Amino acid sequence: MASIDTGQRVKKLREQIRTLDYHYYVLDSPLVPDAQYDSLYAELRELEDRHPELRSADSPTRRIGGQVLEGFGQVPHSEPMLSLDNSYNEDELLEFDRRVARALEAEGPFDYVAELKLDGLGVSLRYVNGSFAQGATRGDGKTGEDITANLRTVRGLPLKLRSQGLDRPLPEVIEVRGEVYMTRSGLEQANLQREMAGEPLFANPRNAAAGSLRLLDSTVTAGRPLRLFCYQLLGAGQNGFFAEHFAVLEYLKRVGLPVNPHARLCHGIDEVLDFCHQWADKRKSLDYDTDGVVVKLNDLAARRELGHTVKFPRWAMAFKFTAERARTRVSSIEIQVGRTGALTPTANLEPVQLAGTTVARASLHNEEEIERKDIREGDWVWIEKGGDIIPKVVEVDLEARDKHCKKFEMPSTCPVCGALAHKPEGEVIRRCTNASCPAQVRERLIHFASRNAMDIRGLGPAVVDALVESGFVRTVDELYRLEVEPVAALERMGEKSARNLLEELEQSKGRGAARLLFGLGVRFVGQRAAELIVDRYGNIRALEGVSAGELEAIEGIGPVIARSLAAFMAEPRNRELIGRLAVAGVDLGGQPAARQELLENNPFNAKKFVLTGSLEFFSRAEAAEEIKKRGGKVSAAVSKKTDYVLCGRQAGSKLIKAKELGVETIDEATFRSWLEQ
Numbered sequence: 061m062a063s064i065d066t067g068q069r070v071k072k073l074r075e076q077i078r079t080l081d082y083h084y085y086v087l088d089s090p091l092v093p094d095a096q097y098d099s100l101y102a103e104l105r106e107l108e109d110r111h112p113e114l115r116s117a118d119s120p121t122r123r124i125g126g127q128v129l130e131g132f133g134q135v136p137h138s139e140p141m142l143s144l145d146n147s148y149n150e151d152e153l154l155e156f157d158r159r160v161a162r163a164l165e166a167e168g169p170f171d172y173v174a175e176l177k178l179d180g181l182g183v184s185l186r187y188v189n190g191s192f193a194q195g196a197t198r199g200d201g202k203t204g205e206d207i208t209a210n211l212r213t214v215r216g217l218p219l220k221l222r223s224q225g226l227d228r229p230l231p232e233v234i235e236v237r238g239e240v241y242m243t244r245s246g247l248e249q250a251n252l253q254r255e256m257a258g259e260p261l262f263a264n265p266r267n268a269a270a271g272s273l274r275l276l277d278s279t280v281t282a283g284r285p286l287r288l289f290c291y292q293l294l295g296a297g298q299n300g301f302f303a304e305h306f307a308v309l310e311y312l313k314r315v316g317l318p319v320n321p322h323a324r325l326c327h328g329i330d331e332v333l334d335f336c337h338q339w340a341d342k343r344k345s346l347d348y349d350t351d352g353v354v355v356k357l358n359d360l361a362a363r364r365e366l367g368h369t370v371k372f373p374r375w376a377m378a379f380k381f382t383a384e385r386a387r388t389r390v391s392s393i394e395i396q397v398g399r400t401g402a403l404t405p406t407a408n409l410e411p412v413q414l415a416g417t418t419v420a421r422a423s424l425h426n427e428e429e430i431e432r433k434d435i436r437e438g439d440w441v442w443i444e445k446g447g448d449i450i451p452k453v454v455e456v457d458l459e460a461r462d463k464h465c466k467k468f469e470m471p472s473t474c475p476v477c478g479a480l481a482h483k484p485e486g487e488v489i490r491r492c493t494n495a496s497c498p499a500q501v502r503e504r505l506i507h508f509a510s511r512n513a514m515d516i517r518g519l520g521p522a523v524v525d526a527l528v529e530s531g532f533v534r535t536v537d538e539l540y541r542l543e544v545e546p547v548a549a550l551e552r553m554g555e556k557s558a559r560n561l562l563e564e565l566e567q568s569k570g571r572g573a574a575r576l577l578f579g580l581g582v583r584f585v586g587q588r589a590a591e592l593i594v595d596r597y598g599n600i601r602a603l604e605g606v607s608a609g610e611l612e613a614i615e616g617i618g619p620v621i622a623r624s625l626a627a628f629m630a631e632p633r634n635r636e637l638i639g640r641l642a643v644a645g646v647d648l649g650g651q652p653a654a655r656q657e658l659l660e661n662n663p664f665n666a667k668k669f670v671l672t673g674s675l676e677f678f679s680r681a682e683a684a685e686e687i688k689k690r691g692g693k694v695s696a697a698v699s700k701k702t703d704y705v706l707c708g709r710q711a712g713s714k715l716i717k718a719k720e721l722g723v724e725t726i727d728e729a730t731f732r733s734w735l736e737q
């Protein structure tokens with residue numbers, strides 16, 4: 061059991077971390093350096109790990125995800141989540157202002173709040189007694205999907221609201237609306253990691269945010285740099301709570317919810333227009349995408365009077381910025397082959413100026429996209445940067461199409477090695493099936509040598525090309541068998557460079573198991589996942605024969621990563637490769653003792669558990685996780701093979717079955733005492 065002191069320390073740490081989060085995410089003025097924050101966080105994590113009984117659902121550490129869902133539940137919205145009417149120029153916005161005047165039978169100027177229109181995914185959040193209780197997507201506007209587990213992982217979303225310094229107590233239930241988005245720099249990072257892990261890149265921050273929130277495995281979501289801005293409090297104008305929207309935004313900030321700092325209270329529509337013109341350009345300096353301005357009537361009573369149509373509120377209007385476009389010609393469509401064999405089509409363009417840079421290439425994503433837009437070599441096309449990092453082809457200028465221009469067909473063989481390129485049913489990506497394809501080998505070697513992996517300086521793309529073309533290297537272990545003379549004879553090498561490269565390779569042998577595991581380029585196994593896995597297993601050899609279930613028991617490792625690594629380790633060719641690396645003297649990690657120790661000294665090891673009823677201190681998923689971490693297994697139904705049935709309150713048929721079969725039952729108190737052993 062935790063002592064009172066430990067309990068106090070945990071409470072203090074949580075408060076400190078919440079305050080630091082508030083200053084960082086809401087006030088945008090960090091109080092301490094990152095390292096200091098990290099050490100407080102690490103201390104809290106450690107105390108909570110050692111004392112599971114001190115866990116709390118709204119602890120700042122409970123963001124890491126872990127729940128894997130079969131599907132999303134449905135959440136009926138207490139008020140519909142409406143859309144916004146769009147305007148594209150000054151006249152349309154002035155017309156909106158006149159409509160407001162007519163409907164209110166009043167003369168302006170009216171007070172409006174102009175806010176940036178954030179380009180992410182609209183969400184609805186519900187707090188009960190100050191704690192984050194449920195979050196949902198917009199769905200069809202009436203019913204959304206329950207994405208609570210994923211939203212918990214969004215940095216900046218307070219798991220607990222602040223109640224200090226408010227004029228009146230926090231209402232029991234608070235519902236807010238906001239936008240979850242990914243920063244541009246976050247997207248760049250995420251795409252870098254995806255490239256390393258051999259996954260397809262996100263086209264833009266909005267797709268990335270939407271895709272991340274709709275994942276069934278929240279551990280994957282937790283690794284995505286998502287952020288939040290809130291812009292609406294439901295029921296704010298009722299019971300005289302608030303008179304003005306601008307005050308609501310202030311209140312949201314006070315209770316700890318992040319609000320975009322650029323909202324402006326405008327007296328009259330002219331000031332709104334001014335704001336729109338200013339941000340049409342200024343938005344480029346932000347680290348997140350905005351596709352317009354949302355103009356909202358400030359007076360909440362007037363808003364109620366105006367009401368809404370089926371689709372839009374009559375008191376608000378979006379002013380859309382025009383995306384920058386350019387017209388150019390597709391000179392060719394090129395297919396690139398990545399490390400995992402994925403074939404990615406790219407358009408080579410006649411160079412054209414767009415939003416300040418010269419653009420000569422555009423991603424075409426995949427064959428379905430080409431098919432849908434019917435993009436052909438020789439076509440004149442419109443390209444747009446919009447929110448996308450890489451410009452995209454938005455439309456083909458069909459009138460300008462040469463009638464001899466042929467429909468593009470994705471090759472069914474790899475353009476590099478000629479092997480079959482297969483597209484599994486239901487997937488959008490076609491992959492080269494030849495693991496020894498020089499393009500794949502090249503990408504794998506480049507990844508292996510990259511800075512975050514084995515960090516082999518001197519082994520850049522040009523040298524890799526020479527090594528692959530000469531046939532010296534086909535797998536990563538062959539790097540360690542290179543000799544000076546033949547390497548020196550390669551084009552542009554010479555003896556000095558060859559010696560340096562071999563010295564670098566020698567050095568890289570001791571980079572450690574986590575870098576090596578990451579460097580092996582197992583799909584979905586990024587740097588962080590590799591570290592977590594090596595922390596648990598110690599040595600890469602210890603992963604041979606590992607099951608996906610065992611890997612998933614590691615906090616932070618979800619089923620996608622687990623399955624991918626287990627499949628990799630089950631493949632004899634990969635185990636042989638690891639063996640050859642060991643023979644070459646590459647460090648595969650320390651003794652795999654840590655795990656053995658953990659497994660041997662606890663009452664859960666190798667025992668089968670069934671959980672029933674509701675527990676006071678854990679969700680069932682959390683209890684299962686604790687059991688699995690300690691080497692136990694959890695199954696759904698009681699049988700003769702079950703060792704223990706853990707019974708919470710209102711245990712039902714499983715308890716009866718356990719008694720019938722004579723299976724031992726334990727209560728939550730016993731369970732907790734075992735956890736401490």
Ligand code: IVH
Nearest residue numbers: 142143144175176177178182239291354373
């Ligand atoms: S207010 C009744 N404010 O844009 C409308 N929406 O195109 C309430 N959005 O569904 C929304 N930034 O997801 C509002 N500052 C902002 C916004 C914003 C982005 C999204 C929101 C909405 C969509 C409509």
